[in-house]
Amino acid sequence: MQDPFKELMFRSFKDAMDLADDYNRWAGESFDEPLAVQANAIPQMAMTLYRCRLQARLGEGTIDFPDPDERMFD
Numbered sequence: 001m002q003d004p005f006k007e008l009m010f011r012s013f014k015d016a017m018d019l020a021d022d023y024n025r026w027a028g029e030s031f032d033e034p035l036a037v038q039a040n041a042i043p044q045m046a047m048t049l050y051r052c053r054l055q056a057r058l059g060e061g062t063i064d065f066p067d068p069d070e071r072m073f074d
Helices: 006-032 040-057
Strands: none
Touching: 006 040
């Protein structure tokens, strides 16, 4: 992929989906009534991963993120 930011975003979404899947599988095996990660939480998880990774790549204090718009996740 040519665009490193796009690649970082796609990687973050894939990792968020993998994290949710792993957690849901673990919770299903560990608890009688597991509380699963809902599918609508995955974009929020991905954005958190993306922000952390982007800040790690660019350095602290070099970028300000706007507060997410709730409509963005609908």
